[in-house]
Amino acid sequence: MPMNKSSLYKGCLEPIVLQLLQTHRRMYGYEITQTVKEITKGELQITEGALYPLLHRLEAKGLLEAEIQLADNRMRKYYSLTKAGKEKTKSAIGELQVFMQTLEHLINLKLA
Amino acid sequence: MPMNKSSLYKGCLEPIVLQLLQTHRRMYGYEITQTVKEITKGELQITEGALYPLLHRLEAKGLLEAEIQLADNRMRKYYSLTKAGKEKTKSAIGELQVFMQTLEHLINLKLA
């Protein structure tokens, strides 16, 4: 079950996760993979091998903070944006929007 | 001169180049970098270290064919899409459009 046929999402995972955490306030890893799968109707399946290391990197950079919680002998590691994370999210989303406009522009080109 | 602050274009270079070759019919490497820079007003600067290896890969896969031409002691290696390349372009653009819609969907989420 690959993320996608020809991984276009490379480089976009970070802003996607940041944005999700901004709208949901607080999420754990597995929840992120399932939520994205639902929202995108299976189009984007974030692999755990990509997600967990990313979360760890973002935490190490001080953009996320983690809190472990137990329920029914189940561990959940909840992540939320730090102040720096919120700022980073803002700029990341801005860049992503510019990126999307640029992409659309490039794709809809007709020969002059 | 990096391509971008935080390279979002990572997995999208191939479809972009294919699309450009479809609309322009015939281009050489340096021309591609300059054209993209102009079209995107500097937003996307394809580095040569990314482009040339990509062109070689696409040629090796039989998606592009190359033709070297000389003018004023200047070498230019013109690339154009093969039949297989045209088909690949079609599907790549389709995937890219699905990708863009998914991205937009993810970014424009509001908390339910």
Add this chain to the structure above:
DNA sequence: GGATATACCTAATTTTGTTAGGTACACCCT
């Protein structure tokens, strides 16, 4: 003669994702 632009190239490194595991517990079913 030197800077800038054109025009190709590659090698080392880094980043990021894929693939493919592993642990552990809960729940359901037979």
Add this chain to the structure above:
DNA sequence: AGGGTGTACCTAACAAAATTAGGTATATCC
């Protein structure tokens, strides 16, 4: 009791692709 599935975390080996930073060579302009 045992097995399958789902939840929930993790990591290591590998692969792909871009970045960084070079190199060569010629033309043009000052």
